[in-house]
Amino acid sequence: MCGICCVVTLGSQHAVHDFFNEDVLCHLRRRGPDSSQQLIKNVSDLSYQCLFSSHVLHLRGLLTPQPLEDANNNIFLWNGEIFNGVHVGDLENDTEVMFHHLALCSSEADILSLFSSLQGPWSFIYYQASRHSLWFGRDYFGRRSLLWQFSNEADSAFCLTSVSVYSQSDNQCQEVPASGIFKMDLKACATTKSLSLTLFPWKYSCAEKTGEEVFINVLNQASKDLPNHVSLVMNESKLCLKAPVIPLNKTLSEVSGECPGTNMSNVTNMVSVETLQGFLAKQHKKKNVHQFINVLNEAVKRRVLSLFRGEDQKTEVPCLSDRKAHIAVLFSGGIDSMVIAALADKHVPLGEPIDLLNVAFMIKEQAKKKGTTKKQVQHDLLCPPEGCKDFDAKTGAHLPCFDVPDRVTGRAGLKELQGINPSRTWNFVEINVTLEELKKMRQQCINHLIYPLDTVLDDSIGCAIWFASRGEGFISNQGELKPYKSPAKVVLTGIGADEQLAGYSRHRVCFKKYGLEGLNKELEMELDRISSRNLGRDERIIGDHGKEARFPFLDEDVVSFLNSLPISEKADLTLPRGIGEKLILRLAAKELGLTASTILPKRAVQFGSRIAKLESNSEKASDTCSRLKLFSGDEL
Structure with a gap:
């Protein structure tokens, strides 16, 4: 994984460094702690x-x-992983492999064909010197x-970056749309002193x-x-x-509405692990479940083995105390993280621990003194009022x-996973966050990582993931x-499961109103919207710790398999x-x-970790979060 950035200036009135924020550089370095380099390309005859x-x-x-530069002055920045589609040998680096393939491309269609073949997450910046193309x-x-930011019209400058810093200026960053x-064309833009972009969009079939x-x-x-x-036009050839x-x-097919072997009048009280066995008795259901397990298993395998393990790989049965974890799971004990952890266990070398990152935010005293509803009584049983009196952060x-x-x-x-494989060292990492630390770290860095997103929901999820993925x-x-x-x-994170398998409460509301067609x-x-709602934010958050987010449920083969099935x-x-x-995921878990x-x-996560409502009880998830815009003293 990398932090990548490119600044382009058109005309000679400003040096390129005038538009490169040192605070952005600091955030980029946190993403990529192993190597940092810069390269300036000055094309004076064309004034860019x-x-x-x-x-x-x-x-x-x-x-x-990086950046990589070849003999033809092409320059490449890559933040990605190739898991399939283009061969990357065990000892090869995918950045070099991609740059080599790009150098062989002689047309726009060749470049599009290369990127169409990739499986895995990526963002990139490629300067094609011979054509003055970015x-x-x-x-x-x-x-x-990947974010973009445009200067005002007079300056004609443009910035692409993995991460930015919150700014109250008029030149706001936005996420580069995952539309294609x-x-x-830098030569044309320099000549006209204007910014124009050409889009090559994603389509299911370019043949159609x-x-x-x-x-x-x-x-x-x-x-x-x-x-x-700034103008954006479709490419003239309509290439995609x-x-x-x-x-x-x-x-559309009728859902059964029945749990095998249960009386539907008492179904709410009678649903149990054994209930799942009734579904698995149906052969077509069991076949689908096993196909799902196989494709998800391969996705997890790619993500836990595509990793340099150094000396750990040379010893078959090393002393356990000498081994360190290379793989961590954002872990709530819910179905998504449990399945990911269980499948990771099948492929991570046995002597290597797996870290299960579990985050909790300190419960406010006033929350524990409220009312007598059933939920609040259960809450008080878990968190008695006297529990926090002797809190010691150490x-x-x-x-x-x-x-x-x-x-x-x-x-x-954790106990379930230990039962499946007692030989594995499962590090259940209890990550405890106080309100004071939450406020401090949000103001110090998290708000910049969430930016340009800005809602209460972005704040809650972003903060929870930042503390969890830090792993302290x-x-x-x-x-x-x-x-x-x-x-x-x-x-490893379970994002993508709810979006594909109707996991959110809004999906039930939609189903009740509009049926299967609406669902x-x-x-x-x-x-369609997961790139703008979730993934850019989560990747910036996790990357801030010099760690890479990997998303097994969004593996291309997993998505294609799930897309092939009717919703029922x-x-x-x-x-x-x-x-x-x-x-289908619950049935897979049962089989595992x-x-x-x-x-x-x-x-x-915002409710399970108890970060939601920690600071304000009157907010809605979609509200703009004022806490993300507050600064004390000097801004970052």
Whole structure:
């Protein structure tokens, strides 16, 4: 993984360094601690200048500093992982492999064909010297962050970067749309002293005739947040990239509405792990489940083995105390993280620990003194009022004030995983966050990572993921709690499961109102917008710790398999929570040997970790979050 940045200036009135923010450089270096380099390309006869800055997190093959430049003066910056589509040898670095393939491209169509063939997350910047062209973009799902920022019209400057800093200026950053890849003709832009971009969009099949209306819609969506002085046009040849997944199967078939072997009048009380066995008795259901397990297993395998392990690989059975974790899982004990952890266990070398990162935010005293509702009574049982009186940040990992729902289910999930493989060292990392530390770190860095997103929901999820992926907490060592910081460079996350398998409460609302047809449309929209709602933000958050986010549920083969199934094979929202949503995943978990976690209802991280409502009880998730815009003293 890398932090990449490119600044372009047109005309000679400003040096390129005038537009390169030193605070951005600081954030980029945090993403790539293993190598930092800059390169300036000054084309004086055409009056444009480019600054390329790249910061590398070494994960595969030999350490390859960036930017890369070849004998023809082409320059390449890459923040990605090739998991399939283009061969990368075990000892090769995918940055060099991609640059080699790009150098062989003799036309726009060749470049599009290359990027269409890739499987894996990526963002890139490529300067094609002979044509004075700057290419850039993100993968189909937007699993790697890339932002763009345009100066005012008079300055004619342009910046691309993995991460920026919050600014109150008029020149706001925006996420580069994952609508396709973009090209800027620097020669033409320098001549006209204007900024113009060309789009090459994603389409399911470039062989099919694409209507003009579709192109116009894609273009309008991609350009809606651009400044007025920046133009975006469709490429004249109407060339496109072939989408790496198949379209969603919208076939409608009746859902059963029945849990095999149960009386539906008492179904809410009777749903149990055994209930899942009734579904698996149906041969077609079991076949689909096993196909799903196979494709998800391969996705996890690619993500835990595509990693340089150094000396650890040379010893078959080393002393356990000498081994460090290379793989971590954002872990709540819920169905998504449990399945990922169980599949990772199949491929991570046995002597290597797996870190399970479990975050909890300290529960406010006033929250524990409220009312008498059933939920509040259960809450008080978990977190008695006296629990926080003796809190000590250095030794207080098991204090009840951190026994939030995700901590409770996380511990239960740990026991299930230990039952599946007692030989594995499972590091259950209890990450405890006080309100004071939350405020401090949000103001110091998290708000810049969430930017340009700005809602209450972005704040809650972003802060929870930042503390979780930092991996600083406590683990139990022979019954004693010890401070621990996860050394794992790869962080697996379950995002994408809810979006594809109807895991959110809004999916039930949609199903009740509009039936299966409406639910299909909602799920199609979920994947279409996941790049702008989730993935860029989460990748910036996790990358800030010099770690790489990997998303098994968004593997191209996994998405294509799930897209091939009608919705009735993936979820049944006539059934109660804890079984109907993500039904195929629950059945897969049962087949993998998981137990109680297979019927846990969906619980979003902002509620499970108890960060939601920690600072304000009157906010809505969609509100603009004022806390993300507050600064004390000097701004970053």
